[in-house]
Structure formats: C-alpha cells, structure tokens
Amino acid sequence: MSEPLTPPAAVPVPAPVPAPSSAPLLELADLRVTFATEEGVARAVDGVALTVQAGETVGLVGESGCGKSVTALAVLRLIEHPGLIAHGSRVRFEGRDLLALAERDIRAVRGNHLALIVQEPASALNPVLTVGSQIAEVIRAHQQVTRGAARSRAVEMLKAVGIPDAEQRYGQYAHQLSGGMRQRVLIAIALACRPHLLIADEPTTALDVTIQAEILELLDGLQRQMGMAVLLITHNLGLVAERTRRVYVMYAGQIVESAPTEALFAAPAHPYTQGLMAAVPRPDAPRERLAAIPGQVPPATAWPAGCRFHPRCPFAWEKCRAELPPLLPAGEGREARCWLLADGPHGDATP
C-alpha cells in the first residue's frame, strides 16, 4: 500500500480487526484417554499435545488404532463409559477449558463453535428423520430461532453444500440420497452454526475416489468462506500433503512427529513417518514392491516399554528399548519423538 499511513481526519479509523492473538484456537496438552477393558487398561491416547490456530488446516495422521479418532472424541468430551479422560489432561478451546465445563456448557460448544464430522455417511444420519430436519435440529439446539427460520437456514445450508433442489431434498430421508449426497448433508449439519473449528475424522474414506475430490473441494471452499480452522484426521498421506499446512503424526497413542507439511514430506524425521511414506505408492518411482512397516501396531493395553515404535524400527538400539524419548527438536517448527535426534553418545546413528 503506497498511500500515507495517516487516514483523512474525517474518516473514523475502523476498529482494527483483533490481530490473531498468540493463543491458539485449540490447544491439547497431556491429553490421556484410558479404557478399562477385560485385557487391562488401554491407554488409547497417552499424552497428546497439539495446537490448531484460527483459520488453519492441520493434519493428524496415523494407522488405524493409533488413537486419532479417540483424540477427536475426547476434545468434544464424547468419551463414554468405560472410557475415561484422565485427570490432568487439558483441552483449551477459544480460551476455555472444555474439560472443566458443566454438561450444559459443553453441549453448547458441540456443533456450535466446534463441530465434528464422523466417518460414516451411511449411518450418521438418522434413517427415520428427514435430512433437512436434522440440519434444523442443530440450528435450533444452538440458536434461539423459530422453526421457520431454522428451516430456511437449513435449506440455505443444503444449497451451500451443493445439493440441487434443496427445497425438495429437505424433506427426503437418508436412504434416498447417494453416499456423496449424504456426506454433503453431514457437512451441512456440521457447518450449520458456522463453527470456528471443524474436526473432520476421515471425511472421505467411505466415498468413491471421484466423489472424495468433490467433497474435499467443497470443504476447502466453505472453509475459506467461513474462515474456520480444520483438524483433518486421516490415514491418507496424500490428503494431508494436499490439504494441510501442518501435520501431527500419531503412533500408539502419542504424537511422534509434528512439522510443517512441506518439511515433513521433504524429509520425515521419525522412522515411523519414513515408514509410512515409503508405504505410499508413487507413480514416478520405479516399480518395486512397496515397503511395508514390519509388524503391527501393538494393542493399547500393552504398549512396548521404551520407545513405542522400537519393535518395528529398523534403527532401534538399547536406549530405545529402555527409555521413552520425549519430543525432540528436529528443525524449524518441527519435533519428533526419537532418540536419533538426541545429541549424545548415540548421535552418530543417523538413519
């Protein structure tokens, strides 16, 4: 802007848009979720810390069973018996400690400023209610509006998610819609109250590839329009590479690496992340067998001692078996939970 900084005196200076304060929109610290099972206590989420800033898209990746979805449910306090969010866990959203809120107050947050899209478009809609009434229901749960107003907002939302003949579709049932349409309706429900943060748990996994792309484009567009932040939970690295700015990699209930997306894909720091990437087929690579990470994710009732990845890690040595590594700095804005990054007697063991 080449104009002088002082505006003409007659024009009142618009109140400055509050600068994005340093406090993140969502901040998890030491989040622990346990489930009492017959095999013992499963520590499904074990000390997860992550942050999401207003407006940004953050990825949370990992294999199934690593605790991604449980983390999402815990943020909204949807963990049910026999699950338990451990004492000392912290979930701060818009400056409030969600874990300390009364039941009514947390309900006012869910679906309002903080919305969740779950995996299953086939079953997440109630089969005996019209899809439109399910959108209106969320609006009426959070806003003091008349039935009519909620209805027209719901029709608007159906239009916003690209459903043709929105008026007619309003009165239809889930079984009358295709999978892609259902997912659009679920997005309309989640975004009906214009949330500040959307947690999307595998939003496209159940869909055909062509429809996946459409849904992701739609989410992208709506995100830009509404200026909301998105926490994208997925096992799909391609999705993360395309859509996110920062990534957290989760393994065995913990964050094992966090990095700006580009940096992560350029040079993964944690051996687990390296393994994940080697397991993704690449059209430009010579045809050979895909590398798989040997072994399986251990059960959550019996995480290995030391580094949880050591039984599957090609670089493991004694220290890894004995001691759980903390998240160690791994370059600018990155961290990884791996002893390879520690300076010390074993610092020479580079991957």
Add this chain to the structure above:
Amino acid sequence: MSPLRRAWARFRSHRLAVAGAAIVAALALAALLAPLLAPADPLAQPDPVALQNRPPSAEHPLGTDRFSRDVASRLLYGARVSLGIGVAAALLAVLIGAGIGLAAGLGTPAVDQMLMRGVDVALALPRVFLILLALALWEDAPAGAVIGLIAVTGWFQTSRVVRALVLRLRESDFVQAARALGVGRWGLAQRHLLPHVAPAIIVSATLDVGNIILLESGLSYLGLGVRAPAPSWGNMILEGKDQLLSAPWVAVAPGLALLLTVAAFNLAGDGLQDALDPRRNR
C-alpha cells in the same frame, strides 16, 4: 416415501393383520355405539319368570339370561368394559414401561442398575395373585382401580425391551453424531430414540391388549373385576356357566366374543410387528 407410509404399505399387504385390525375397529365402533345398537337396556329385567333363558329370536338376537336380560345388549355394553379396560391398561402399562426403560437406558449406570434390579424383583412377584389380593381387599373397586392395578403390574417386560433398544441405539452412529452436535438429552430421547423404540412399544401394547382383556375377564369371572349387575364378558360367562347345557348362548356368546377380540388384537399386533420392524425400515 416416509418410513410411516412404507410401514403402512407393508401392513396392508398382510391380509390376516388387516382382518384383525378391521375386527378391532368394528369392535371399538360397536362398543362406542352400544347405546344405539343395543336392542334393549342391558340391565332391564322385563319378566324374570316368563322371559328367562329364552333362546335367540328376532326380538333377542342372542337370547336372554336367567334374569330375562337381553344377552346381545349385555354383550355390546360388555365390550365397552373389556375393550376399555384392555386398551387403557395396555397404554398405561406401556407408557410406564417406556418411561422407565428410557430412563434406565439413558441414565447413569447407577440409575440403570437401580431400575433394572427393581424390575428383576418385580418380575418375580406373582402378578395375578397380587391383583386378586388387592381387589379382594378393596371392595367395590372402581374400573380405574382395575386398570391401575393391571398397568402397574404389567410394564416390566416393556421397560426391559425399551432399555435394551436404547442401549443399542446409543451406540449407533447417528446418535453419536447428534451428541457430537450438541443435541441435548431430551432431544436425543424424543427425536432420535423414541421413533426407533416406538415400533416395539406399539407392538407390545397391541399384543398386551389381548392378554389384559383375558386377565380382566378372569377377574370378572371370579367376581373381582367389574361387579354385577354391570355387564362384562367375564361376569357374563360366570352368570352363564350354571345353565351351560340348558341355555348355552348366555355363556357362549361372551366366550366367542372374547376369543374373537383377543385373536384380532394378536393378528393385528403380529402384522404391526412385521410392518414396523426397524430392520426393514432402512
């Protein structure tokens, strides 16, 4: 097509069920219109000597009983008692059962435990014996008391069924999703659980009506339900049993009416069950 319309289409294709429902409707209409349809006053005893135990004729389509009362008229008025008590008690029982079942399924584990252990104990009580005892002690109990007693001792199974359904539904993705969107407990119960529980409730209420009509007739037969001279099918059978050979119509007419009514409710209930099965609603 809405789920209700599809259920209706399925119900209509079920001939026996439609026949049952039609009979139920006809009975209900007959009971309602009893004062118009009845050829005589059900309590009038025109000539206890000359007109006693007359076989069916043009004037008395179902004959007369030993007090010379018109059996057809008594049958129609008796239908009011049998159907009224059956339907009212079944509705009341199902409402209590559904309420307790929802509370147990949605409440905390402590609430659930308390309610369901209570039901376990209640199911161990001898129902008929308790009702007999209460009515024996309560002379001239009004019809409302009979209804209340039958309902209060008849909701246990319904509450168990509803609770089991609620527990299963709670785990379903759409209930989870609704919870994740901030829908409150009341909204969940009313909009997301009740429509899925309703078929089971309706079916169990319909089948209950038949059982309760039988139970009430049993009580009346023992002289403990609706008291003479007011007609009920049960006490009509009681009054007719001594002349079963000389004037069979007095007891056979209410007996057949009972059989037909209970069968009709059961057929309609079975048809509803098939039509409303939530697994076929997807």
